[in-house]
Amino acid sequence: MNRFAGALLLGCCVVLSGCKEVVSVAKVGVRAERAFQDDTPITPVSQPDRYAMFSDILKVHRARAERVARISRALRVANAPICSVTRPDIGLSTHQLSDYPEPIRPLAMHFMEIEEDGRFVHFVVPDSPADDADIRRGERILSGWPVSDAAPLTLETEQGPQAIAIDPDTACAIPAFVVQSDRLNASTDGREIDLSSALVDQAGDDSGLAFIIAHEMAHVIRPPAEGASRWDVELQADADALVLMRNAGFDIDGTVRVWAAGVELHRDSQALSLTHPPVDIRLQALRRALSETQRRSSLVAPGEVLRLD
Ligand SMILES: [Zn+2]
Structure with missing residues (x-):
């Protein structure tokens, strides 16, 4: 069976109204949250089954998000000259603990390399400016996010705060x-x-x-x-x-x-x-x-x- 065509034929519709939140992690979190009847934090001890299930969900979600980001970025950068709205793009996705619903935050901290405070690198698109600059998953972002011409991206390193010199691509803002x-x-x-x-x-x-x-x-x-x-x-x-x-x-x-x-x-x-x-x-x-x-x-x-x- 050709699954690609099936997916394409059934998928695809356009909604031209509304204004949505631009946080992908939050979206998976919100969906995941519906599975809960209470606010009990998920830990290996308190709810082992859910812990295993949601740790898988988080890992699989990140793998999907990385794939979509890689392909979408290729399309957005190549077509920047014909997009009316563009933005600087370095191929970096970030997240913070508050992107996740309360019950799965212990999981997010354990599996997603984030801490209570701050914003962290979720993933880096291969061969992007962020990749070339050796930015890696889990690094803490101190300032300069989202990327703009106004301020450099500053990361926490073992040597202290470090401003990263990156030459962003221009990409369609879609x-x-x-x-x-x-x-x-x-x-x-x-x-x-x-x-x-x-x-x-x-x-x-x-x-x-x-x-x-x-x-x-x-x-x-x-x-x-x-x-x-x-x-x-x-x-x-x-x-x-x-x-x-x-x-x-x-x-x-x-x-x-x-x-x-x-x-x-x-x-x-x-x-x-x-x-x-x-x-x-x-x-x-x-x-x-x-x-x-x-x-x-x-x-x-x-x-x-x-x-x-
Ligand atoms: Zn369509």
């Missing part, structure tokens, strides 16, 4: 987060992207996940044209996603091939979708968009960014 959920869903409120943990797990290889993220980014970069039908908006986002992926160096030809291979299996479920066109229409449009993106790509110098025309 962060992608993982929300703990069994539903296959991706959405954007026009500012950031939420991906359900189930969707990330079923997205297939990096190109498959990149396509889902790029599709949502496309909804943000190109707001729906007035009068456009819901189907038109979705087909446009599919086409734009291929351009964004091409700019970031992903294999768009392979992505469409994998997508096509999964179509048969999902024709029936997709037919029930209220928001998305039938798979055959979508695949046809995707193939056209692939040819067009490849044609446009052949007309520009390698590395030149294609715009969403």
Whole structure:
């Protein structure tokens, strides 16, 4: 079974209103918290079963968040020239104890290398400026976060506070987060992207996940044209996603091939979708968009960014 196509077909919707909190860890925490009926802190002694369960949740969540951050960053940096809102990006994710609900804070401290006070490095995206500067998980951030031109990032080191010289990349200001959920869903409120943990797990290889993220980014970069039908908006986002992926160096030809291979299996479920066109229409449009993106790509110098025309 082609899980990537299934995830993609079922996932993806756009929500254009609302303004959400930009803390991914808090999101997993809030979901996790629903499993609790009381405020008893989770420790190996007080609640061994829950301790084991939530320690796994935290570790798996971090692995997913790292993967999404790596792929999303590649798309955001490569497409910065065509995003209207950008921000400095060094490939660093941070967290603090208050990002986690009270009952799982003992776990967070134990497994996530954080302490009662302060902000700490959650993870570093490989080959990012933060990685090049040798910033490592668990280090305490004293000041300069979020990264800006105004002040350097200062970390606590054995030799005392140390200002880190980092040359940030410029990236589209469209962060992608993982929300703990069994539903296959991706959405954007026009500012950031939420991906359900189930969707990330079923997205297939990096190109498959990149396509889902790029599709949502496309909804943000190109707001729906007035009068456009819901189907038109979705087909446009599919086409734009291929351009964004091409700019970031992903294999768009392979992505469409994998997508096509999964179509048969999902024709029936997709037919029930209220928001998305039938798979055959979508695949046809995707193939056209692939040819067009490849044609446009052949007309520009390698590395030149294609715009969403
Ligand atoms: Zn969409």
